[in-house]
Amino acid sequence: MDIRVFDTPEETAAALARRVARALADKPSLVLALPTGRTPVATYAELRRLHAAGEADFARATTFNLDEFAGIPPSHPGSFRTFMERHLFQGINLTLSRIQFLDGAAPDLDAECERYEAAIEAAGGIDLLLAGIGANGHIGFNEPADALAARTHRVRLADSTRRDNAPLFGGDVSAVPGEALSMGMRTILEAGAIVLIATGARKARCVERAVRGPVSTHVPASFLQLHRHVELYLDRAAATAL
Numbered sequence: 603m604d605i606r607v608f609d610t611p612e613e614t615a616a617a618l619a620r621r622v623a624r625a626l627a628d629k630p631s632l633v634l635a636l637p638t639g640r641t642p643v644a645t646y647a648e649l650r651r652l653h654a655a656g657e658a659d660f661a662r663a664t665t666f667n668l669d670e671f672a673g674i675p676p677s678h679p680g681s682f683r684t685f686m687e688r689h690l691f692q693g694i695n696l697t698l699s700r701i702q703f704l705d706g707a708a709p710d711l712d713a714e715c716e717r718y719e720a721a722i723e724a725a726g727g728i729d730l731l732l733a734g735i736g737a738n739g740h741i742g743f744n745e746p747a748d749a750l751a752a753r754t755h756r757v758r759l760a761d762s763t764r765r766d767n768a769p770l771f772g773g774d775v776s777a778v779p780g781e782a783l784s785m786g787m788r789t790i791l792e793a794g795a796i797v798l799i800a801t802g803a804r805k806a807r808c809v810e811r812a813v814r815g816p817v818s819t820h821v822p823a824s825f826l827q828l829h830r831h832v833e834l835y836l837d838r839a840a841a842t843a844l
């Protein structure tokens with residue numbers, strides 16, 4: 603793993619945004635996979651800034667988000683789709699038909715997961731996958747468990763994950779859906795390159811377990827150790843346990 607440590611969360615975000623802009627310059631038809639959460643917000647702001655400055659062109663790129671809540675429509679204020687519109691999509695020049703998203707309100711959620719896998723394949727696979735990490739070691743919504751699903755699937759959310767996501771639902775944990783759809787570990791590990799971003803002391807322990815611990819379904823992010831090309835973008839606080 604290629605570990606990069608920056609002094610502040612802002613520097614981490616700026617470096618990651620430049621990394622994405624470089625990848626777009628090298629391959630304008632880049633297929634990106636994108637995370638939600640508080641961590642990538644600064645990176646998305648920086649990507650919007652780079653785009654406005656003419657330094658990041660998304661016109662031919664395709665994006666797939668890692669996950670989405672089940673049981674709410676894309677237009678719901680708490681959905682990851684709404685989050686992405688607000689923090690990234692509205693400020694860049696992605697082509698609408700090349701924004702791919704899981705639909706948590708699809709009538710048949712298993713069929714929706716299969717549709718997503720087929721769409722990733724039809725796009726030629728994911729070139730660059732950005733991921734955050736849950737404090738419990740989850741990646742996407744692959745929660746710690748005795749077994750992990752390989753492909754895009756339905757998942758029951760851990761209580762801690764629902765608490766972490768409550769800010770998207772006005773702080774009301776009971777309003778956070780109990781289920782979500784997520785790319786599976788195999789879907790994630792098939793990406794050409796993976797960049798994990800983590801900032802803040804709260805992530806130090808799970809980053810250490812993901813990077814140095816045994817590969818375990820109880821720390822889904824530890825599966826990244828099996829991939830040839832993983833970069834970690836960390837601030838000092840998130841790197842303290844390494």
Ligand code: GLP
Nearest residue numbers: 637638639640641734735736742
């Ligand atoms: C959610 C997302 C994850 C993300 C995690 C971390 O649970 N599904 O993909 O990595 O949040 O969020 P934060 O960056 O807010 O700590």
